[in-house]
Structures are given as structure tokens and as C-alpha cells.
Amino acid sequence: MKWVTVDRLPQHEGEMVELRGWVQNYRSSGKIQFIIFRDGTGVCQAVLFVKDVPPEVFEAGKRLTQESSIIIRGTVRKDDRAPGGYEIGVKELDIVQIADEYPITKKEHGTEFLMDHRHLWVRSSRQVAILRIRNEITMAIHQFLQENGFILTESPILMGTAAEGGATLFETTYVNDEQAFLSQSGQLHVEATAMALGRVYTFGPTFRAEKSKTRRHLIEFWMVEPEAAYFTHEDNLKLQEEMVTYVVRRVLERRAAELKTIGRDTTLLEKVEPPFPRITYTEAVEMLKKLHKPGDEWEPIEWGEDFGAPHETVLTQQFDKPVFVEKFPVKIKAFYMQPDPENPEVVLGADLLAPEGYGEIIGGSERIHDPELLKRRFEEHGLDMETYGWYYDLRRFGSVPHSGFGLGVERTVAWICGLDHVRETIPFPRLLNRLHP
């Protein structure tokens, strides 16, 4: 008999099929039993009538508990009373294992309990849908970049030194007790491979030991960091809005069922298309001053100060598409960012802020390519040639203008899924005080 998956059931109407999976829920009313069956691709109802199956099969059904693993064989039939529209009229039931009392019940649970049982929580319909959308986003990013000539070049996780400064790093030990750090960005290394291959990207985990306890922060999270030789700031922004649009559209096309499962209102997602609105940092500061009203829980900032979380929220509320904020003051951004030739006080860099309060999902910039300017920045930031000499070499040997950006995968998933916390965007989130399971 043919082993099929729940997502393909409509193609097998009227046929006898085999399904392999788990019991998500079980109901009985004496002479009839309903198994809510899941197999990872979807959920369907399986029905056991006492008259249609041998007595031992009907008795076996009564033993089923939530999350017991089973193989069922039966006829696919259309029935409006069944969730999803199709059900299985069970003829045979193989019990693979009767599950112990399952901790996650049908009623609601608190986040602490669910996080302690994350290894089981991922089985729930909502979490399955989110992880499928995450997969779609990841694959869409790869496909977009590959189709545009970008080559995947992995950056190291184990680093001898910090990348950008500022962020708190995870320390570990290299051989011979030498100090090492977990990567907080693959950017510096991807700049090197960009000079080898032209257009490259790295896609991997990054680590920040910040004591940040908010819905937007993970200690370990995934970033995609494209880097392209001869790309200007303008090329960079175009690439970003095209990539984000591609990803959103593909999720809307291919994961509509999952978006529906998690109850995502896709109205604003459908509006995502280039060009994205752009404002300069200076305009943003002015905008915040105008928008501020007495009694607001935030205060406007002065030119030269960085935005806080409330400022990002207020700014994104002014637009229904992702918005670029560009040309930040030099002193609040990373050392490697190229100054604007029209105003050396600001950099040719931009953050992309997602709508609906999701905040920064991309940070990017054109990089400094002039050796003398980079050397000056090293001095200003106290970076020594011994550790950063290799990075300086990129400016000595055929330096070219180049640009790149980093997109936070979890924040992107949270935005597209409409989640209120990034902890649901990754199978096993690592947070402050959360290292298990």
C-alpha cells in the first residue's frame, strides 16, 4: 500500500493509503473514535467505526494517548465535517508506541513551561507552521542570492578578535589557552572573499553576549551577510529591497496555508515591493521632534544620538512598507563605514526597519576602501595592525569600493509571521537564562 503524507491527501480521494505519524488528539464516543492525526506535513482526522474494523483494531484505538506514534491504513474520503475537508476511514491501525502522559495539553500554557518543553512544543501545529515558513525564508534568501550571482563563502565561527566592537562577545578558549571569541559577524571575512569572487555571502550563526531581555533579542541568532565588490551604497539598497521583496512574495505564494494556521494578517505584507521609502538620519531626527507629543513615553533625540527602540517603533509606524534610514553620523556607526562624499559627518550606510513595530532587520553600508582613511579609523577606534592587518591588506592589494549588509533571520521570520517574540522563530532559541533544551 502506498505511504502518503497528509498534505497530498486530496490527490488520493477514494484510494486506500497508508499514513505514518502521531496522535495529536483523540476523541471517542463509544462506537466511534476520532484520531486527530499529524505527520509533519499536516493534520487530518482519522475515523474508526466499530462496525468497519475488527474488534482488536477498535480496542487498540481505545488505548491511544496524545502523541502516540501510529501507522494507519484506510480510505481517503471527502467530508465537510472533517477539519481540512478530508478524512481517513481507518481499516488498519499499527501502534508504534503508546506515548506516556504528554506534558503539553490541549489547554493553554505559560511561556516558561513551553520553553522548558521546547523539544515537544515544536510538534504543535503553530510551531510546525512557523518552522516551515522559516525554512521558506531561508531557502528564498539562498535562491535570490544564487540567482543574482552571489557565492556562499562561510565565515569562521571561532574568531581571534572582535569584529565591530561595541557588542559583548562570548569568550572561549582556543588551543594553548589562547583567548578566542564566538563570531558576532561574518562581515570582515566576507569582505575578503568578495575580493576573490566578486559577489559573496555568508549565512550562519552569530553570537552576542548582551544582557538584552526583550522580544527582539536572541543570544545566538542567524544572519545572512552579502558583500559585493564594486557595489555602491545605492546598489546596496536596491539589492536589499529586491531581496526582501523576493522573500516576502515567496512566502505569500508558497506558505499561504501556514500563514493562515498562525493567523497572520497579510494585508501589509502584500504591499511590500520596491522602492522602499528612504529617509536620512537627519530627517528622522526632525520627524521624531515633530511627532513628539507631551505625555509620550519617549523623548526626541538630538542629532548625533542613536535611536532607541521606541524611536524605531514611532518611525516605522509612519510607513506601511519597510523603511530605510540612511546616512547616520559617523561616530555612532562602525569604523569601516564609508563617509558620504557630500557630507563626511555621515556614512553611506542604512538600516532597514520592518513595519508593524518589528524594528531593524538589516544593517548595511558601503565600506571604506581608501587605505589611509581606514588607517585613521583604526587609530580612532584603538584597533591595532597586528590583529587587523589582514583586513587592512584588502585595501593595499587592489582595493575597490564595495558594499554589503547583514539581515537578521529571526527578526525577519518574526515580522513575516507576525510573532510577538523571536523565541518562536528558531527551533531551539538561546536567550538570557535559556540554554536548555
Next chain:
RNA sequence: UCCGGCGUAGCUCAGCGGUAGAGCGUCCGGCUGUUAACCGGAGGGUCGUAGGUUCGAAUCCUACCGCCGGAGCCA
């Protein structure tokens, strides 16, 4: 590190000075179309920990621990 909130049954919570409660889950029984099925019954608790106030503390006070949200920092 700082600010705010919360720790009571396996889970989600109510009770807020006078003998510890509900729903769900579990177990037993009933039911031929259920939709987080329903109906009847049973079992289940040193009320986060330590100290204090009181005739009497889950309830009031103090400290500590844990969790959640936020700020700063950061993507």
C-alpha cells in the same frame, strides 16, 4: 545593571487575615459524527524559599531565589 509584574494541584488560574478551590490533563464508567467533543465519578497541594507580625498567614512585612516584560546595549 536598572525599572515594573508574577511565583497556589501535572498545566492555566481564582482565592488576598479564619479548615485549600475551579477548568483542563490523568484514571474509571457512559455515549455511532466528534471539532480544545460532551456527561458522571475518583485521585491529586509543606500555597517559590527563609525569617518576621498575629490568637490565627496562601493572604500583611523583610530578604533571597526563579520567571516574564521593558530600559540601556545590540541585529
